[in-house]
Amino acid sequence: MTVLTTEILLNAYSHGIFPMSESQDDPDLFWVDPEWRGIFPLDDFHVSKSLAKVIRKQPYTITFDTCFRRVMKECAASNKERPTTWINRAILDLYTELHLEGHAHSVECWIGDELVGGLYGVSIGSAFCGESMFSRKSNASKIALAYLIARLKAGGFQLLDTQFVTDHLATMGAVEISREEYHRRLTLALEKKADFYSLSEDAGPSEILQSITQTS
Numbered sequence: 001m002t003v004l005t006t007e008i009l010l011n012a013y014s015h016g017i018f019p020m021s022e023s024q025d026d027p028d029l030f031w032v033d034p035e036w037r038g039i040f041p042l043d044d045f046h047v048s049k050s051l052a053k054v055i056r057k058q059p060y061t062i063t064f065d066t067c068f069r070r071v072m073k074e075c076a077a078s079n080k081e082r083p084t085t086w087i088n089r090a091i092l093d094l095y096t097e098l099h100l101e102g103h104a105h106s107v108e109c110w111i112g113d114e115l116v117g118g119l120y121g122v123s124i125g126s127a128f129c130g131e132s133m134f135s136r137k138s139n140a141s142k143i144a145l146a147y148l149i150a151r152l153k154a155g156g157f158q159l160l161d162t163q164f165v166t167d168h169l170a171t172m173g174a175v176e177i178s179r180e181e182y183h184r185r186l187t188l189a190l191e192k193k194a195d196f197y198s199l200s201e202d203a204g205p206s207e208i209l210q211s212i213t214q215t216s
Contacts, residue, residue, distance in 0.1 A: 004029065004090070006098045013124050014190055016183050018131075018163065021088040024076050029090060037182035038162035038174050040130075045149045045212050046173040054139050055146060056205045060109040060116065062147050064201060068099040071106040071118040075132035087132065095131070098122065105196055107144040107151075111137065119144045125190035127159040128152055145172065150211040154199035159189040 004019070012018065012031065019029040047055075072095060076087035098104040103124065109117035117140020119133035128148075135141035152160060161182070165174045177185070 004094060006094065006101055006103070009094060009098060010103060010122075010124060013122055013127075013129055014186075016179070016186050018129065019091065020086040021091060023084040023086070024078075024088050025084070026088055027090060029088070032163075033179065034164065035179050036165075036176045037179060038165035038169065038176055039182065039185070040149065040160040040162060040169075040172075040174050042149060042153050042157065042160055044173045045146070046171070047146060047209065047212050051139060051142055051146070052209055055143055055209060058205055060111060060137070060140060060143060062143070062201075063108045063110065064151070064196075065099070065105055066108055067115065068104065068106040068120060069096045070115060071108060071120050071134075072096065072132075074115065074118065074134045074136075075120065077134070085132070095120070095122075107148050109137075109140040109144050116140050117144050119148065121148075121161075123194070123196055126157045126192040126194035127161060127186055127189035128157050128194075128196075129161040130163070142172065146212060147208055150203070150208045151196065151199045152194070153211050155195040156192065156198070157189075157194040158192060159185050161186075 017031050017033045020032050021029050072092050076085050078084060095104050104122050106120040107118055108115060116137040117135040121128050121130040133141040162169055162174050165176050
């Protein structure tokens with residue numbers, strides 16, 4: 001049996017493929033290459049007036065890469081709406097290693113010392129492959145996503161992959177494209193380098209919102 005390594009995982013991402021598990025208690029993994037792929041066009045991220053107002057109030061402290069594994073564990077946690085997830089122990093360990101190698105990143109939302117929201121994903125070339133997000137307080141995951149997109153735009157990223165489109169993501173501008181179109185865009189994104197850290201962590205709400213032009 002082939003042992004899944006971070007090298008194999010990055011190679012899979014470069015071909016538009018990612019692993020999942022049937023549930024967090026299932027030790028096995030399977031590869032996914034969706035017929036229809038969810039993406040966020042980076043110039044068409046939709047921020048409602050109400051969300052923009054919340055962002056300006058700065059209800060949360062936003063950090064990056066301070067507790068990657070903890071964010072993953074929160075994304076894998078069961079709740080009433082989602083009794084189980086596809087993030088099992090193998091995925092948790094593998095992506096933690098990927099993060100330590102500099103290929104996976106997290107965004108965190110805090111109230112004091114309490115982690116109340118966040119997301120994580122894989123960075124390869126100028127593509128960022130969003131994996132999962134969670135929210136324990138109102139709008140926390142939406143704000144994390146807004147800060148992520150501002151950072152990706154500042155760093156020269158060309159593609160933000162969401163894997164699938166949910167109703168929640170669609171309200172903010174996520175769209176579906178065909179597998180063939182996704183692979184075409186991914187190939188172009190892999191030809192360029194991007195910098196996840198080009199935007200200062202001190203960037204305030206005004207700077208974040210200015211970089212995200214679609215509002216209503």
